[in-house]
Amino acid sequence: MPKLRHIALATDNPDKxxxxxIEAFDFKEVGRVGNPDDPDNGLAWGIYLxxxxxxxxxxxxxxxxxxxxxLDYTGIHHFGVLxxxxxxxxxxxDKMGAxxxxxxxxxxxxQFYETKFSGPDGVVFDVSExxxxxxxxxxxxxxxxxxxxxxx
Numbered sequence: 001m002p003k004l005r006h007i008a009l010a011t012d013n014p015d016k017x018x019x020x021x022i023e024a025f026d027f028k029e030v031g032r033v034g035n036p037d038d039p040d041n042g043l044a045w046g047i048y049l050x051x052x053x054x055x056x057x058x059x060x061x062x063x064x065x066x067x068x069x070x071l072d073y074t075g076i077h078h079f080g081v082l083x084x085x086x087x088x089x090x091x092x093x094d095k096m097g098a099x100x101x102x103x104x105x106x107x108x109x110x111q112f113y114e115t116k117f118s119g120p121d122g123v124v125f126d127v128s129e130x131x132x133x134x135x136x137x138x139x140x141x142x143x144x145x146x147x148x149x150x151x152x
Contacts, residue, residue, distance in 0.1 A: 006080025050134025
């Protein structure tokens with residue numbers, strides 16, 4: 001069964017927003033993405049947080065308006081679903097008429113691979129066969145964040 005394992009927040013200040021959720025809920029910082037000083041490299045920069053089950057990406061989007069709301073939009077940007085078979089899921093979504101809005105290079109070492117779609121109400125979601133950093137796999141109930149962070 002597919003599992004909800006990722007939510008991305010769009011923000012103007014990933015450091016401040018991440019610090020808020022760390023303090024409020026004891027989430028752990030499990031990674032970072034992009035470079036705030038290099039606006040041409042990557043789609044976004046930010047901080048990955050986790051509660052041991054779900055990855056919360058706190059991102060400042062840089063050069064691609066994936067939602068059509070402008071790069072200054074703040075709020076829930078998209079959610080991510082971990083699937084067992086990406087090819088089957090992509091075919092199913094295509095047959096359902098879900099518009100694919102971003103398909104990343106699966107061989108890229110620069111980014112996490114996922115494919116983004118738009119649902120019937122315009123809500124953006126992505127699908128991946130691989131769990132986001134700090135997110136449990138489909139088989140795991142929760143991961144040990146202290147063990148994950150100690151391995152780095």
